[in-house]
Amino acid sequence: MLGAGLAILSAITFGLNNAAARRGVLSGSVLQGLVVTVPLGVPLFALLCLPVGGFAVLREFSAPAWAWMAAAGIVHFIIGRYGNYRATRALGATLSGPLQQTSILVALVLAMILFSERLTPLKLAGIALVVLGPTVMTRGLNKPGAMRAKSGFTPDYMEGSVWSMVCAVAYGTSPLLIRFGLEGSHSMIGSIAGGLVSYVAATLVLGLIALLPGNPAHVKTLDRTTARWFAISGVFVFLSQVFRYMALAVAPVSVVVPVQRLSMVFRAIFSWMLNRDHEIFGFWALFGIALSLLGALALTVSTEFVLELIPLPPAIADLARWQWP
Numbered sequence: 001m002l003g004a005g006l007a008i009l010s011a012i013t014f015g016l017n018n019a020a021a022r023r024g025v026l027s028g029s030v031l032q033g034l035v036v037t038v039p040l041g042v043p044l045f046a047l048l049c050l051p052v053g054g055f056a057v058l059r060e061f062s063a064p065a066w067a068w069m070a071a072a073g074i075v076h077f078i079i080g081r082y083g084n085y086r087a088t089r090a091l092g093a094t095l096s097g098p099l100q101q102t103s104i105l106v107a108l109v110l111a112m113i114l115f116s117e118r119l120t121p122l123k124l125a126g127i128a129l130v131v132l133g134p135t136v137m138t139r140g141l142n143k144p145g146a147m148r149a150k151s152g153f154t155p156d157y158m159e160g161s162v163w164s165m166v167c168a169v170a171y172g173t174s175p176l177l178i179r180f181g182l183e184g185s186h187s188m189i190g191s192i193a194g195g196l197v198s199y200v201a202a203t204l205v206l207g208l209i210a211l212l213p214g215n216p217a218h219v220k221t222l223d224r225t226t227a228r229w230f231a232i233s234g235v236f237v238f239l240s241q242v243f244r245y246m247a248l249a250v251a252p253v254s255v256v257v258p259v260q261r262l263s264m265v266f267r268a269i270f271s272w273m274l275n276r277d278h279e280i281f282g283f284w285a286l287f288g289i290a291l292s293l294l295g296a297l298a299l300t301v302s303t304e305f306v307l308e309l310i311p312l313p314p315a316i317a318d319l320a321r322w323q324w325p
Contacts (some may be wrong), residue, residue, distance in 0.1 A: 007259035010243035013236045015266025018084075018093045019274045020233035025089040026278060028226035031210070033085050036217050036227055037234035038077050038206050041199035045192065054193040061190075066197060068181030072174045073198025074205050080170030081237075083163045091160035092153065092279045093271045097264035098133040098170040099164035104261055105130060106172025114176065118323040122303050129295025133288040150164055153278050178248050187197045191249035195241055217309020228310065261296035264289055 024033050049055050061069075087096040112119070181194050208313060210219060222230075240263075247256045268289055271279045303320050312320065 003247045003255055004259050006243045006247035007251070007256045008262060010240045010247060011260050011263035012266050013243065014263040015242040015268075017233050017236035017240055018088065018097075018263070018267040019270035020229050020236060021085060022088050022093040022271060022275050024226055024229040024233055025085055028222055028230065029218065030082055030089065031215060032219055032222045032226065033069050033230050033233070034078070034081060034206055035210055036222070036230035037081070037237060038199070040204045040231065040234035041077070041238050041241065042196070043144060044200050044235070045196040045242075048192055048242065048244030049196055051120065051297050052189050052192060054189055057187075057190050057193040058197070061193070061197070065181045065183070065194070065266040068177050069194040069197040070201035072177035072181060072194075072314070073200070073202040075170050075177060075198065076174035076186070077202035078205055078209075080167050082176065083167030083170060084163075084237060086163035087160045087167055090156040090163065092155065093267050093275065094279045094285055094289075095155055096160055096164050096167075097267050098288045099161060099169065101130055101133065101261055101292040101296065102165070103168035103170075103172035104296055106169050107175055108299065110173065113291060118325065120303050120323055121320050122298050122301070122306060126295040126298030129291050129298060130293075131219050133290075133295065136284065136288045136291060155280065168275050175244075178245060182249055188246045188249050191245035192242065195245045198245075199241075259296075262293070264296075265293060 021037075024036075038306060045054075049058075084096070084100065090096075091099070101161065108123070108127070178191075178198075180226065181197075182190060210216065244256070244260065247260075268286070307317055307320060
């Protein structure tokens with residue numbers, strides 16, 4: 001329960017992060033967003049490490065643990081966040097959510113390969129719903145009379161889909177890297193210390209990217225209003241990552257990742273509150289979100305839990321317990 005609760009807190013703050021980031025990319029670039037949000041995580045995690053003894057735990061990290069946590073930071077905070085921001089700029093925070101939801105499929109496949117995770121009829125249903133959600137959403141939005149953003153924003157489905165997939169692969173891979181890094185140190189303090197390692201590694205890589213020709217001048221064009229929205233996004237994503245790393249320290253990936261997908265619901269709520277003129281809402285968008293969320297929940301709960309809630313005939317119950325491989 002503790003792991004699931006932390007994952008829910010991560011989902012709430014991640015939803016706030018996406019809504020704030022959406023405001024930022026309306027007037028700023030993706031690189032500017034990364035330059036503000038990624039380095040901001042370093043001092044915030046360092047300040048959190050001080051009172052809880054995170055720096056002492058860092059001395060106990062093995063070389064592989066340092067490498068895994070650094071890799072997780074680069075994959076999640078550079079590749080994943082870049083894909084997230086590009087997708088958010090192209091589609092809006094609401095429409096990009098169901099597409100990025102496919103990250104759970106990446107995590108599931110990797111869990112099957114690395115941790116002998118097994119498929120069940122319930123998981124297969126969840127996969128189908130996660131895939132069906134974005135399909136229903138985009139088809140519905142292409143129909144005559146579909147709801148449009150008040151600001152005149154027109155989604156770029158091709159760009160948004162490509163970068164949502166990049167984001168999904170990165171976000172689906174990073175939890176496993178974190179779990180590898182936390183092997184032998186399944187403590188919340190260890191997870192916070194690991195988060196600092198991840199942010200430092202990502203900041204160093206981003207620093208090299210920001211120094212490439214033309215990038216320093218571009219970053220300097222960032223205006224105060226846009227910087228403020230990116231900073232707000234950075235604080236919320238920091239809180240989200242704290243809860244996420246702590247959840248992964250005490251609960252399996254198969255529990256944390258699906259529960260954290262509730263962020264899609266929260267991003268829709270907060271997007272409506274903050275960005276309703278720049279987002280597309282309507283029946284098909286919300287229906288696609290609901291389908292994807294049901295799929296995530298189906299991938300979260302165990303078959304036995306469902307059978308306890310819903311009594312089924314023995315033959316159907318036996319079929320529901322089928323596993324592959």
